[in-house]
Amino acid sequence: MFIDKEAFKNDFKKKIINMYAEDIEECSPSHKYFALASLIRDYTSENWLNTNKKYTNNKEKQIYYFSMEFLIGRLLHSNLLNLGIRDACKEALSDLKIDLDELEEIENDAGLGNGGLGRLAACFLDSMASLGIAGHGNGIRYTYGLFEQQIENGYQVEVPDNWLKEGNMWEVRKENKAVKVNFGGKVMPTMENGKLKFLQQDCETILAVPYDTPIIGYDNSTVNTLRLWSAEPLNKDFDFESFSRGEYSKATEYKTLIESISQVLYPDDSRQEGKILRLKQQYFFVSAGLQSILRRYKKLGEPINNFHKYIAIHINDTHPSLAVAELMRLLIDEENLAWDEAWYITTNTIAYTNHTILSEALEKWPIDIFKTLLPRIYMIVEEINRRFTDEVRERYKDENKVNNMAIIGNGQIRMAHLAIVGSHSVNGVAKLHTELLKYQELKDFNEFYPNKFNNKTNGITHRRWLLQANPKLSNLINETIGDSWIKEPNNLILLKPFAEDYYFRKKFEKIKLENKIAFSNYAKSTYGMDIDPNSIFDVQVKRLHAYKRQILNLFNIMDLYRRLKENPNLDIVPRTFFFGAKAAPSYYLAKKTIKLINTVAYKINNDTEIHGKIKVFFLPNYSVSLAEKIIPCAQVSEQISTATKEASGTGNMKFMMNGALTLATLDGANIEIKDAVGDENIVIFGIRKEEVLDYIKNKNYNSYEFYNNDFRLKYILDSLINGSLGVPSNEFIDIHNSLLKNNDEFFVLRDFSSYVEAQNKVDYLYRNRDNWNRMCINNVAHSGIFSSDNTIKRYYEDIWK
Numbered sequence: 001m002f003i004d005k006e007a008f009k010n011d012f013k014k015k016i017i018n019m020y021a022e023d024i025e026e027c028s029p030s031h032k033y034f035a036l037a038s039l040i041r042d043y044t045s046e047n048w049l050n051t052n053k054k055y056t057n058n059k060e061k062q063i064y065y066f067s068m069e070f071l072i073g074r075l076l077h078s079n080l081l082n083l084g085i086r087d088a089c090k091e092a093l094s095d096l097k098i099d100l101d102e103l104e105e106i107e108n109d110a111g112l113g114n115g116g117l118g119r120l121a122a123c124f125l126d127s128m129a130s131l132g133i134a135g136h137g138n139g140i141r142y143t144y145g146l147f148e149q150q151i152e153n154g155y156q157v158e159v160p161d162n163w164l165k166e167g168n169m170w171e172v173r174k175e176n177k178a179v180k181v182n183f184g185g186k187v188m189p190t191m192e193n194g195k196l197k198f199l200q201q202d203c204e205t206i207l208a209v210p211y212d213t214p215i216i217g218y219d220n221s222t223v224n225t226l227r228l229w230s231a232e233p234l235n236k237d238f239d240f241e242s243f244s245r246g247e248y249s250k251a252t253e254y255k256t257l258i259e260s261i262s263q264v265l266y267p268d269d270s271r272q273e274g275k276i277l278r279l280k281q282q283y284f285f286v287s288a289g290l291q292s293i294l295r296r297y298k299k300l301g302e303p304i305n306n307f308h309k310y311i312a313i314h315i316n317d318t319h320p321s322l323a324v325a326e327l328m329r330l331l332i333d334e335e336n337l338a339w340d341e342a343w344y345i346t347t348n349t350i351a352y353t354n355h356t357i358l359s360e361a362l363e364k365w366p367i368d369i370f371k372t373l374l375p376r377i378y379m380i381v382e383e384i385n386r387r388f389t390d391e392v393r394e395r396y397k398d399e400n401k402v403n404n405m406a407i408i409g410n411g412q413i414r415m416a417h418l419a420i421v422g423s424h425s426v427n428g429v430a431k432l433h434t435e436l437l438k439y440q441e442l443k444d445f446n447e448f449y450p451n452k453f454n455n456k457t458n459g460i461t462h463r464r465w466l467l468q469a470n471p472k473l474s475n476l477i478n479e480t481i482g483d484s485w486i487k488e489p490n491n492l493i494l495l496k497p498f499a500e501d502y503y504f505r506k507k508f509e510k511i512k513l514e515n516k517i518a519f520s521n522y523a524k525s526t527y528g529m530d531i532d533p534n535s536i537f538d539v540q541v542k543r544l545h546a547y548k549r550q551i552l553n554l555f556n557i558m559d560l561y562r563r564l565k566e567n568p569n570l571d572i573v574p575r576t577f578f579f580g581a582k583a584a585p586s587y588y589l590a591k592k593t594i595k596l597i598n599t600v601a602y603k604i605n606n607d608t609e610i611h612g613k614i615k616v617f618f619l620p621n622y623s624v625s626l627a628e629k630i631i632p633c634a635q636v637s638e639q640i641s642t643a644t645k646e647a648s649g650t651g652n653m654k655f656m657m658n659g660a661l662t663l664a665t666l667d668g669a670n671i672e673i674k675d676a677v678g679d680e681n682i683v684i685f686g687i688r689k690e691e692v693l694d695y696i697k698n699k700n701y702n703s704y705e706f707y708n709n710d711f712r713l714k715y716i717l718d719s720l721i722n723g724s725l726g727v728p729s730n731e732f733i734d735i736h737n738s739l740l741k742n743n744d745e746f747f748v749l750r751d752f753s754s755y756v757e758a759q760n761k762v763d764y765l766y767r768n769r770d771n772w773n774r775m776c777i778n779n780v781a782h783s784g785i786f787s788s789d790n791t792i793k794r795y796y797e798d799i800w801k
């Protein structure tokens with residue numbers, strides 16, 4: 001898009017007057033932000049309309065990405081970049097004495113996700129639009145996103161994230177496209193024109209109102225849609241009957257109850273709790289999404305039997321797997337199709353991605369809850385299960401297998417099984433992860449459906465994570481190899497020869513330092529942290545979870561500190577260790593780990609004897625916008641999960657793309673990063689998948705052995721409970737127990753010495769700074785293959801097309 005500077009200034013001034021009846025001079029920064037966002041949305045409206053018209057006129061196949069989470073972060077900066085007007089806009093605003101960067105900082109993050117899975121959905125939306133693919137998001141418009149994390153006395157405190165408080169300029173409420181969603185009641189079989197029909201009676205009907213956000217493609221006029229649903233009572237106000245009876249609180253209770261469905265994102269990404277409200281959320285957005293897709297489809301004038309030729313639905317983990325049963329319901333009950341026809345369409349429409357093999361995270365719903373809330377859906381799931389188990393029985397004549405594979409078993413509905421049976425494609429998110437699914441976790445299903453399983457290694461949008469987050473490095477890249485990489489990320493490989501160019505390496509080093517200085521200044525003014533920009537920036541930012549092993553990182557720091565205390569002249573390169581991580585509010589050990597990190601940080605940062613050689617900072621409230629600040633200045637990327645536990649990881653890709661060296665186990669996509677950059681450009685440590693699987697199979701791991709035989713571990717573990725950390729000696733007893741009495745489920749003690757060695761190697765490598773830069777540049781050069789553009793192309797070719 002082109003904007004004329006003067007015309008833009010006029011538009012902007014007018015906008016401020018229209019919205020706030022204020023002159024630009026008296027207008028607050030926040031009003032300026034909202035006016036600018038609103039103006040940018042106006043600019044996109046025409047393309048948005050035209051994109052939809054084009055899709056309809058050409059009857060293009062539409063892809064719908066169903067996800068409980070879209071962690072999109074802020075939109076102003078990325079929208080300006082994708083429209084190609086950011087530079088012009090920045091200049092124009094600067095003429096008006098307005099700093100665009102400052103306005104961009106005012107926007108609240110749309111934190112509608114927990115972590116990797118939600119951020120992946122957001123990266124996919126950007127790539128689909130930028131590739132001109134007709135791909136849209138379908139999810140929930142949570143009134144409260146993921147909680148804001150504050151740190152008080154070292155502990156995590158959760159504060160509600162009221163992100164819509166000041167309004168959201170990007171969304172459009174589409175009341176005319178609202179649909180109804182039914183819960184509860186009973187199912188009445190009745191005969192209608194000689195056909196058996198199932199009527200739902202006495203159910204509670206809720207209104208689903210869509211809010212659409214434009215998803216702007218990079219430099220291509222495509223504007224796709226993220227449709228998020230909000231739950232509202234059918235009669236606008238409240239329960240009028242109760243109100244007129246004088247039962248005022250009851251009258252509003254009803255409204256509150258209904259609205260609670262889209263009120264808040266569940267902040268748990270590792271353990272499923274079987275909460276009714278979560279099941280309601282799932283059915284709510286799945287049913288609303290499918291109804292609106294069906295409504296649009298019918299306007300095309302195509303017969304219903306062609307549905308799957310024009311529509312693809314992708315479900316992001318099992319959270320939307322009710323789509324299988326709901327699409328069956330709509331096709332059978334509303335469109336009058338026979339079971340087999342409906343099943344053919346459903347399974348050819350839906351595809352499923354698995355994101356985890358941790359069994360605690362697998363979704364299973366107790367039958368009684370499910371049946372009460374979704375009686376008709378339950379009938380359909382039962383029938384899917386009956387037909388499926390018949391087939392399995394017929395083929396294997398093995399009741400054990402039937403029971404293991406059944407969708408309903410042990411009084412529960414297994415959502416993963418429903419998703420697998422009801423879709424034509426099941427994919428894992430990295431090579432290792434897919435292998436584990438095919439040959440371990442979902443072995444039976446892979447045998448039963450040999451062509452269903454496939455791999456799609458995750459990716460990240462290089463536009464947000466390099467072009468936007470690291471403008472200095474992006475400019476250097478543009479000067480060096482041109483800007484074709486923005487549309488063709490694989491062209492980043494053209495940087496590779498420049499890793500051998502001394503002057504280029506110096507320029508690269510300078511930019512990294514500038515980014516570090518900028519972040520240090522930000523951290524000083526925001527948190528009062530004193531950071532040495534000349535130290536190595538060593539960063540672990542991700543959700544807090546035992547399998548991600550923040551504890552392993554911390555144990556190395558505690559060991560380093562012990563060595564420094566023994567020998568204050570110890571020759572190490574000064575290092576700053578950064579942590580950022582939210583813990584699920586109900587995840588006790590994760591929260592204790594945050595307290596432990598902060599306790600160790602306090603002790604180390606206030607010890608003058610070690611001359612500031614190491615420092616530890618816990619960055620509160622890790623979020624998309626904080627990631628955009630810390631990743632461009634990182635030098636060591638901590639990817640240290642227990643082998644086999646991290647399905648893919650995507651932070652790992654963001655760091656390499658910004659020229660950090662990866663310190664990693666052979667887990668998830670780390671393996672593919674190693675294959676891409678070569679052994680000489682990454683530091684690998686720790687036990688491999690074989691050893692992990694052997695330990696689990698043979699049950700022969702004994703963490704006490706490592707505690708007893710390694711004085712360093714003994715010292716560290718003892719210090720957790722002997723009061724030497726300056727907190728009561730029982731503060732960390734449960735962490736201590738998890739590692740010793742409970743035998744260290746994630747092999748922290750097993751990997752400790754290998755990790756310390758790897759960290760020493762990092763220190764050694766950094767001393768040859770010139771070669772270090774060479775390694776980092778190689779990482780950037782090879783990062784293009786991890787662009788989500790590549791991932792999306794593979795989804796499109798292999799699954800959706």
Ligand code: 26Q
Pocket residue numbers: 114115116117118120266268269270271272273274278355356361363429458646647648649650668
């Ligand atoms: C399930 C039931 C009830 C409540 C919550 C949940 C729930 C919510 C979120 C379960 C899991 C999640 C999120 C999982 C997730 O983020 N997985 C990550 O997905 C990334 C993208 O594929 C991978 O890169 C990560 O390795 C994986 O951990």
